[in-house]
Amino acid sequence: MAVNIKIYHNPACATSRNTLALIRNTGHEPEIIEYLNTPPNKRELIDLIQSSGLSIKEALRKNVEPYTLLELDKIPYNDDQIIEFMLKYPILINRPFVKTELGTRLCRPSEIVLDILSQPQLQAFAKEDGEVIINEHLQRVK
DSSP states (O other), X not given: OOOOOEEEEOTTOHHHXXXXXXXXXXXXXXXXXXXXXXXXXXXXXXXXXXXXXOOTGXXXXXXXXXXXXXXXXXXXXOHHHHHHHHHHOGGXXXXXXXXXXXXXXXXXXXXXXXGGOSSOOOSOEEOTTSOEEEOTTSOBOO
């Protein structure tokens, strides 16, 4: 059975790395889009956000320099303006977004990805910080 999984990934982000590892723990290799190098186009970005059930502002990463410089917390930009900023500065796109046949989610925390994976985890799993997500009985802990 073909499994189609796409992750918008930042390898420098522990949450993104943990999410990717949980996907791989099903035995499947996702399509990995390093969105800082290959950002989504406007239609793709809007689709990711809408299909995940988030507002534009909920998909916005706040603890990065462009957020502060653009005063995104002070100036009442509309959604289209915020999308344009996200396209110009992809670091403003929160991550990791994962898209599967079961839906799209912003996987923060990383174990949210388990809600949209159709295949079970193959072995116990702990995040990089040691937090157990899948125990030795292959049961979800978190």
